[in-house]
Amino acid sequence: MLKVEHLKKRFGNHVVLNDINITIGKGEVFCIIGQSGSGKTVLFRHIIGLLFPDGGRILLDNEVISSPTTKPADFDKVRKRFGILFQGAALFDSMNVGENLAFPLREHTKMTEKEISKLIAESLEMVGLKEEFKTKMPSELSGGMRSRVGLARGLVMKPEIMLYDEPTSALDPIMTDKINDLILSLRDKLRMTSIIITHDMASAYKIADKMAMIQDGKIIFHGTPGEIRESRNPYIQQFIRGQKKHHYAIADEDAYAVPINISKVKPRAVGPRRPVPAPSTENAAAAPSDMANKKFQMPVRPGGQNNQ
Ligand SMILES: Nc1ncnc2c1ncn2[C@@H]1O[C@H](COP(=O)(O)OP(=O)(O)O)[C@@H](O)[C@H]1O
Numbered sequence: 001m002l003k004v005e006h007l008k009k010r011f012g013n014h015v016v017l018n019d020i021n022i023t024i025g026k027g028e029v030f031c032i033i034g035q036s037g038s039g040k041t042v043l044f045r046h047i048i049g050l051l052f053p054d055g056g057r058i059l060l061d062n063e064v065i066s067s068p069t070t071k072p073a074d075f076d077k078v079r080k081r082f083g084i085l086f087q088g089a090a091l092f093d094s095m096n097v098g099e100n101l102a103f104p105l106r107e108h109t110k111m112t113e114k115e116i117s118k119l120i121a122e123s124l125e126m127v128g129l130k131e132e133f134k135t136k137m138p139s140e141l142s143g144g145m146r147s148r149v150g151l152a153r154g155l156v157m158k159p160e161i162m163l164y165d166e167p168t169s170a171l172d173p174i175m176t177d178k179i180n181d182l183i184l185s186l187r188d189k190l191r192m193t194s195i196i197i198t199h200d201m202a203s204a205y206k207i208a209d210k211m212a213m214i215q216d217g218k219i220i221f222h223g224t225p226g227e228i229r230e231s232r233n234p235y236i237q238q239f240i241r242g243q244k245k246h247h248y249a250i251a252d253e254d255a256y257a258v259p260i261n262i263s264k265v266k267p268r269a270v271g272p273r274r275p276v277p278a279p280s281t282e283n284a285a286a287a288p289s290d291m292a293n294k295k296f297q298m299p300v301r302p303g304g305q306n307n308q
């Protein structure tokens, strides 16, 4: 069990975490939601020992693993128990996929190359990639593929606790659904604990056993997805309704409970419709599914922008 108690962190005069309390049970899928800049990533970095608090502490199985007096080296003995998927996957660009996955194994274990090779194939398979993928370079991968490789690297050590910072933000709805199913099967088959930072409410509803919402460095909600839906706090209601429209408006909250059907995915319900941009950035990885849905393709005037 992981417990965050009265955690406080400031950068200069800026108080970022202000008395954070969270309890996460073994084998639980726990989602942390909140607006951009609310302190989610800073909290994440405390849990994995990249930052240490000014006040409060973090306990893992009743043992203090982080407090104002903890040194980075003190954290080393528990670091291996955590697997991490950073925002944007954070792959080593100079290494191919296989080398990226082998890195933590070579660093932290005494496995033979043969054992490493086997585990790499297994981890790639877990995220739906063929073993041949290991020779690809990160620069050859789409946003969705990078996330999957990042996830495979996080899983290669078979961690007890897997942490994800915005795992689905660069993914299209189909890939998002696959990652969500994977998180659930890791819980059901391996009893892995997952801590997921997300602003994708549809995913949080689908996978979370418990969730916490953070606002201005404080926890303003801690409970089940059912309880957050019932919350009377207008700020929470506004957030959970607003976030569902962040990239796509999903026809109903259970849309992800059945095999994804592209016809349920509608473009943003608010604001003017714009032509679908070419998928030039990672975040545009969702564009092809819009394009597949001809109904939403906007006519483009020959030789010019479609200004409307
Ligand atoms: N290393 C740092 N130094 C100073 N300020 C920081 C640092 N890391 C984060 N912050 C600030 O802390 C606040 C919360 O950031 P963050 O946890 O990244 O938000 P988010 O909820 O979007 O993940 C932001 O105002 C950010 O500018």
Ligand SMILES: [Mg+2]
Binding pocket: 040, 041, 087, 165
């Ligand atoms: Mg963040």
